[in-house]
Structure formats: C-alpha cells, structure tokens
Amino acid sequence: MTAIRGARERARSEITAAIKDEARTQLAAEGAAKLSLRAVARALGMASSALYRYFPSRDELLTALILDAYHAIGAAAEAADPGTAGVGTGGSAAPGGTAAAPGYVERWVAVCGGVRAWALAHPHEYALLYGTPVPGYHAPQTTTAPAGRVARALIAVVGDAHAAGVLHEPPGPLPEEVAADVRALMAELDIALPASVMAALVATWAQLFGLISFELFGQFHRVVEGRDTFFAHATRRLAEGVGLVAEPGDAA
Amino acid sequence: MTAIRGARERARSEITAAIKDEARTQLAAEGAAKLSLRAVARALGMASSALYRYFPSRDELLTALILDAYHAIGAAAEAADPGTAGVGTGGSAAPGGTAAAPGYVERWVAVCGGVRAWALAHPHEYALLYGTPVPGYHAPQTTTAPAGRVARALIAVVGDAHAAGVLHEPPGPLPEEVAADVRALMAELDIALPASVMAALVATWAQLFGLISFELFGQFHRVVEGRDTFFAHATRRLAEGVGLVAEPGDAA
DNA sequence: GTCTATACCCCGATAGAC
DNA sequence: GTCTATCGGGGTATAGAC
Numbered sequence A, B: 001m002t003a004i005r006g007a008r009e010r011a012r013s014e015i016t017a018a019i020k021d022e023a024r025t026q027l028a029a030e031g032a033a034k035l036s037l038r039a040v041a042r043a044l045g046m047a048s049s050a051l052y053r054y055f056p057s058r059d060e061l062l063t064a065l066i067l068d069a070y071h072a073i074g075a076a077a078e079a080a081d082p083g084t085a086g087v088g089t090g091g092s093a094a095p096g097g098t099a100a101a102p103g104y105v106e107r108w109v110a111v112c113g114g115v116r117a118w119a120l121a122h123p124h125e126y127a128l129l130y131g132t133p134v135p136g137y138h139a140p141q142t143t144t145a146p147a148g149r150v151a152r153a154l155i156a157v158v159g160d161a162h163a164a165g166v167l168h169e170p171p172g173p174l175p176e177e178v179a180a181d182v183r184a185l186m187a188e189l190d191i192a193l194p195a196s197v198m199a200a201l202v203a204t205w206a207q208l209f210g211l212i213s214f215e216l217f218g219q220f221h222r223v224v225e226g227r228d229t230f231f232a233h234a235t236r237r238l239a240e241g242v243g244l245v246a247e248p249g250d251a252a
Numbered sequence C: 001g002t003c004t005a006t007a008c009c010c011c012g013a014t015a016g017a018c
Numbered sequence D: 001g002t003c004t005a006t007c008g009g010g011g012t013a014t015a016g017a018c
Helices: A002-030 A037-044 A058-080 A104-121 A123-130 A141-147 A149-163 A176-189 A195-216 A227-241 B002-030 B037-044 B058-080 B104-121 B123-130 B141-147 B149-163 B176-189 B195-216 B227-241
Strands: none
Touching: A002 A037, A002 A058, A002 A123, A037 A058, A058 A104, A058 A123, A058 A141, A058 A149, A104 A123, A104 A149, A104 A195, A104 A227, A123 A195, A141 A149, A149 A195, A176 A195, A176 B227, A195 A227, A195 B195, A195 B227, A227 B176, A227 B195, A227 B227, B002 B037, B002 B058, B002 B123, B037 B058, B058 B104, B058 B123, B058 B141, B058 B149, B104 B123, B104 B149, B104 B195, B104 B227, B123 B195, B141 B149, B149 B195, B176 B195, B195 B227
16 A cells, blocks of 8 residues: 555656656746646657646646746756865865865856856856746745755855955945845845845846846857856956955956 | 838837837736737737738847847946036035046945936846846847947046056956956957056956845845945945046045 | 546637639 | 738646546
8 A cells, every 4th residue: 555655756756757758848948938738748658638637737837946046056066066065066176195275266166167057057047037027937935945955065165265264245335224234134044244245145146147138148149259268257246246255366 | 201201200210119118017917938929919900920020030029129128227327427527417526616626436425326327227128138038039240239338438437547547457467367367358348457457447346236236136135135335335436446446525 | 546538728920712 | 001811739737637
C-alpha cells in the first residue's frame, strides 16, 4: 500500500517535472504571455485536460516555473561565491598549501558573474523573473522569499567584509527617508550593516540587473562588444560603490 | 486636387493616430505579446481587414509604437535637463536677476528623474522598450537611433562638465578591451570624453534602467517604500560614478 | 488519471464585392 | 478604403465515459 502510493507519487512528480520542462522550452519559443497548456499537452502526447490534474490553471504552472527559476538563479549566485564553504566554481584562488582567502571584491565580482552566467544560459526564465510582468498574472506571496536569494548572496559578501572591519562606508549624506526604509528592511532580514551601505546595496542590486537585462534584451547591441570584460569591470566598480575595497593582491 | 489630397492625407494620419492610440491602450491590458490587430479594429468599429491599409502587419504596428515611445522618453529626458536652452521643468534654479547655472549633478539627477517620470506615467510603453523583447518580433534597424536619445541626454550633461573642466575621471584601471569598445563607440557618436568616463557612462546608463525597471516591474515591492527619495539618492550617487562632483551650492 | 468531445472564445491574413 | 466572408489555425476550461 505504501509502496503503491510511493510509486504513484513518483510517477506524479516525474510527470510534473516533464510538464515544467516542456513549459520551459515553450517559454523560449513563445514567451510567458503565450504559454499555453494545450501546446504543452500536445508536445507531451497528452490530452490538454489531463494537465489540469497537475496544475489547476495556467497561472499555477507559471508560479511553479517562477519559483523554480528564483531558486535556480539564487543557487547559481551562491555557488559562484568562492568565499563560502562550498567548492564553488573555483575562481582564481592562489595555489599553495593554505589557499589565500579570496578578496571581498573578487567574491562580489564572482557572485555577479554567476548571476549573469545563469541569465545568459536561461534567458527566458530570466525574463520571466526580471522582465516585463506577465499581463494578467498575479504573483502569490510565496514568490517573495525566493526572490531575495540573489540579494542575500550579495549581502553575504558585504556582511563578511563588514565583520572583518574592512568595509568603507560610502561617503555623502543619506536622506532620512532612505535610512528609515533600509533600517526597516534590515530589521526584517536580520541584517546589521551601516544604513548607507545597505542603501547602496539595494540600489546596486537593482543596477546589477540593469546591466544583465540590457545585455540580454539587446540594448547593448552595437554598443558593447566585449561583454564579459565589460561586465566584470562594471561589477568591480559596483563593488566599490557598496564599500568593498580591492586588496593589493586582487587582479586589476 | 491638392486640397483633396491634403484632406485625404489628414484623414489618413488621423486614423493612423487613432489606431496607435487604441493599440497603446491594448498594450496596457494584454501586453505587447498579445497585441492584436483584430481587437484594435473591434474597438475602433472597423473591420480588421481595413487596418491592413494602415499597417501591413502586426509587426509594423509594433515598430511604430516602439519608435513613438523611444522618441517620447527621449524627449522627456531632454526636457527635464535644466541646463539646456529649453525652459524644462524648472528645477530649483536660484531666484534672482541672473539665475545661477544649475550644477552638473543637479542636471544629471533631473534627467534621470525625467526618464523615470515618463516611465511611471507610461509603464507599458516603457516595458515595450526596456522589458522582455516581444517574442517573434524583430526590430528593424530604424529603432537603433531613437533608442540612443536618452543616452545622449545623459552624455550631454557629462560632456558639458568635461568641457568646463570639472569632470573627475573615475579611478582605477580600465581594461583595454573595454577601452577599445568605448573608443569605437565615441568615434561613431562623435563624442570626445576620457575612455574611463565613457565606460562608466555606458554602465551607468544600463544601471539607471535597472533602477527604473525594478521599481516598475515590482521588485521593490515591500523593499523600498520611499521611491522618489530613493531614486534621487541613487541617481546622485550614479552621477558621482561618472565623474560629476557636487558643487558647494548643490542640495544634499 | 486519462481520454474524447464540446462550448465558446481568440488570432493573422487574404479574397473579392462595393 | 471599407466591407463580409473565409481559411486555417490557436486558446481555456469543463463534462462525462472509461
């Protein structure tokens, strides 16, 4: 009995995964606005009505895709950080017995690069998250937490630099309204950073996606050709904007 | 005869404008991906086939909307600059006989604010330009020039500061590949600025739209509440990033 | 849980009368 | 330049048999 239920649930989750996979390929062809349950069913050799046993509506399918994508891009951001326990993508750690800890700027640039790499590899899922909202679709509250995962990966780098006492607070006055906003945000997320740094982080977070969206959505066409180098340079300067400073050993 | 032709052409341009207006309202309801000639025709009380006398295809209508929108947002950027001959929106020019020339940072912030204000007032047209590309639509070459109009408004401010000799070059090394890209770009646009400034300008241009898109596409929901202040503060810091410096008289 | 069938909509684009 | 009619597709969602 439990074995049968196990088998049934395995089959169900496999079919659910197949539906989402096919939906992702259709996302690429037609865009999220035209994602159609019938087309997905056709491609899978099922009757369209059968899909409703897995996703009660088109919007539920979209929500599942959005949640998966937020987790995937968040995981990509975390995996790209050479300063976390995980092996990550390696980066350019110094060789030798005890590898030198990567600099905070390097970590920042790596995380940004990981986000961009995921976006370039999954442009339509990226667009689903950070492009034009799908008309008529209303995201449920459950999407807000995963949506912050990339931001948390960036915050981790800055938080570590702050804990190490090597964070340079951005100069200039901070409007009180902005300070109040970021204080509320930090309280909610259980973060302790100078308000000016947190304000810069929020702005920089948005600006990072501006760079990626411009590249992905074609605005850099005939404007920027060396995209990899340009992005690395731009994110390095963003790191400085949030108070990270390049250490002597860091690459230029 | 010429009078008749004049009347005919006036009628034609009025109908063309009506079609575009109705298409813009449908853009808001259903999004660009689902923009439908039939629905536009229905709303105007025409047969769908009659529209084909004005726009030979759905893509041509989209192109017209995109061109209009690029020109509108570009005009908004230019009009917001208090440093140009036009009266602009006034800004906070000092009262008195000869008004003090606005500072470059103030001009920069004003231009960014003008772009944002247009975007907030026309979110669906903004999304058409800077959101997810419409699936299956391929922009003709004619859209590239108007697409640069906002950028030119930003460049004008920095160029004036450079001409006045008050531009501070961003510190740090500039990768040669980036320098080559921006030199080619400056040659094409007939601009003379330090390469490091131009590189910062291109990145900042993208980042500005990152801020606007995050606000418009909902990423700042429950994150940033004082949007006006936040945006003004963020763009002020962007100005510093491209080498503009606040003068003593500038507001904090 | 899958199927067929169905109700009731939508679309782009074209043909040919007026 | 507008119309009706048409071709040949598309869609969401449900009902009811198996």
